[in-house]
Amino acid sequence: MEIEDEYIRLIFGLKLKQLRTDKNLSLFGLAKLTGLSKSYLNEIEKGKKYPKTDKIAVLSDKLEVPYDHLVSLKLDKNLAPIGEILQSKILKEIPLDLFGIKENNLIDIVANAPAKVNAFISTIIKIAQNYNLTRESFFLASLRSYQEAHNNYFEETESAVEKFAKEYQINLDQKIKSLDLEEILIEEFNYTINTTEFSTHNNLEELRTIYIPKKNILLLKENISEAQKTFIYAKELAYNYLKIEDRLYTFPWIEFKSFDQVLNNFIASYFAGALIIPKNSIVKNLKQVFNNQTWQPNEFENILNQYNCSPETFYQRLTNILPKHFHIKNLFFLRFNKTKKKELFKLKKELHITQQQDPHGNRNNEHYCRRWIALKTLNDLEKSKKLKTTFNLQISSYENSNSNYLVLSSAGADPFKKDQNRSTCIGMLLSPHLKKKIQFSEDPNIPTRIVGVTCETCAVNNCKERIMPALILNKQLQYKEISETVKGILNKFS
Template identity: 60%
Template sequence: MIEEEYIRLIFGLKMKQIRTDKNLSLFGLAKLTGLSKSYLNEIEKGKKYPKRDKIVLLADALETNYDNMVSLKLDKNLAPIGEILQSRILKEIPLDIFGIKESDLIDIIAEAPLKVNAFISTLFEIAKHYNLTRESFFLAALRSYQEAHNNYFEEIENQVEKFAKAYSIDLSKRLKVSDLEEILIEEYSYTINNQELTQHKELNNLRSVFVPSSKTLFVSSETDDSQRLFIYAKEIAYNFLNISDRLFTFSWIKFESFDQVLNNFLASYFAGALLIPRKGLVVALKEFFEQEQFDNESFQKLMYNFTDSPETFFQRLTNILPKEFNLKNLFFLRFAYKPQREFQLTKELHITNLLEPHANERNEHYCRRWVSIRTLGEIANENSDFEVFDAQVSSYVHTDNEYFVLSSATRDPFRSGYYRSIALGIMISAHSTSKISFLGSEKLKRNKVGVTCETCAILDCNERVAPPRTLERKERFSKTDQVVQDIMEKYK
């Protein structure tokens, strides 16, 4: 059933187009029809739909017929707008989390339909060119939501502490699998099955599946304790936070709406905050940041005091550092790699938009000097089951920015034959150096880096795997433009 709002808007768009095609002002149309200018304006903005007798009056004044006026068919100039309005995409876009009302967008569309149509068509072309999907759009919206809040959510932090108090959980001690399993079974009536998933080869990449009708949680027997802890903590989050619109697999394989994507994030946030409580982490980080020198073993010891999962720990740092240390110039990256294939950036978060690197959609080769790529290459070459950890100061060749980057590479626990690395970057500045003493150390490993080989100006790079084609083309165009400008100046 087509919404009344859509019908009103389409009628208003058509009326405005016919009127402007005839070079007729609203004032002029009002004179011809005897209808008020303000009433006609509200019709064109889709706020009102005229009765039949007034449509006949308008059709006569605009020298068209009644059927054309009420038809929902739009000409080619307005057709994309009709498609986007009828497709319900405005209902799917999570406008509310950014403080935008759907009516605001409709007002903009009604005000300048042809310009908005050109803009929408451009976005569609970009989306097709870069193969952007509904899935990638929602994940991008989620990242923007996280970044807008500095990836810190006080309400969830408080809910974790409320949960711990209600269930007599000591947050100063590391949780055990049995602690959370008991709550799921006794409090939320879960049945936990550890055998079913391993009997289906198609489910090798899944660690858990939840069946809500029977409250059965299927967990892969291949999960280690840190993975199982996170799965249990997420399930507790869904129940304790009363989230019903949720995903039922981990890792997720599909979603029906943005709400499910957002709720999955909130449950994951709760899980991370439960497994690595903020108070204990803040105390430990303050002590660690007072050290004058950085060494890998000390950081790994700090991490493993809280969790055996580097990804959970690095993700948790993106929550705590902006809030408790005012370190907001951060980035988080997760790379995946299978030997003989390209490195894939599968997850990224930038607390501020200043930071590099970002994912590229042009199939360019990420800089091999990044510590996250280097650790990933090392562990794959060694075919190791142990973590490869390293850190360096990365100085980008095309900017004055420097970042202290930590990276941990391990086997991918979800995909056979794959490895993955987690990286956390902290921009080096007067502020960050005042918070983290060792950032001022001259003993830190340093490396000059680019973004991709195709855009990199480091000519003597031994790690380069592709020529700087994009940079060369840009420089060639620049030289051509300069010669054109010289000729124009000479013969003006």
């Protein structure tokens, strides 16, 4: 693998710094020893300069290491993880500046405590390998962190939507229709919409669109829902209006080539959601429902039906609006998928604003609590022969904490996968602030359920929904009991 000059400089600098510190030399001391200036050596160690052969020879001689060792790209064991990161170019693929981090500063931090930091990096790499953490899932985790750091609200994109609507005379007070957006794509951005190509291929069941950039053709699957079509067109408009070039070409995505594509896909999706569910409209509607003293499910569903969107798009939009306009920041968003007639629930999407709320994804193949409303709506949908969608609300009281959440959930058929249903939910911490903002949250008719996180860690007794014993919890209790006995023995003989 070819390594860029920048990384060759960084690796040389790391090796030089390690050799200097191993000999307990300061930069000043190394400068005196070699006759090279302190500022020059500092720039070498920071990866800004690569010394000429005569200077390397001097360093080799004074530090008493072979010349070939200095110029080799092979790092000692305690620096090897840094080499893995540098050679993988992962730092180039993730725009660290989004998090206020400069790459050279990060390398410098790592180099200042190589043993501890590299042990940490090695641990992360091993965890990733053990849990099959793919490149894509790493990028998606980085994106989630970026969203959470900004409370999932992006004013620049919100403003771009309002500007776009004004320029193209879209009335944000009316339901957005796919035909209105299709006209702009064709007339303004010279799109050709092809709805016949998909039918000639048998292995594209999960795809809805393919964009062909050279000819500006959008291949669109026939018979998709009006809400899906509207969202797809809105995303395409986002890519064009915001002049995003590094983009994905399928919906849903198949693979990401870079973090920029992950981020740009999110920006385009955010733009689409903000266009279909305009900020001012949804804030006004939510205020009306939140001011009710009792829970009125029909009113909430009526709000959802005012917009040409799927329940998932609506719930995702709530994660933008609630933190910014209602200051409800302790919340989570989850999406579960379930294959019909199987007891396997897969958490496919999650987002946590402010802090890591329960529940959150587990990587131990444990069984999620069946008392969650998100799972109940899926089971209710499967049991029903008439309903196409199910909707419900409950207060979830976690048995292992004092946290109570007001959780809303909807379930319906997965539009992308045959024989699968999916549910989306949003949970909000029942704090004094929330009770002031959402009047119906204290409605005594809202069911309250004690819930766990997973069966294996749950202490709820006589749980009819439990499908696995509390294996992990029991082991922890056993170890605690042993620990207490050992303490008693130590006190007895001390």
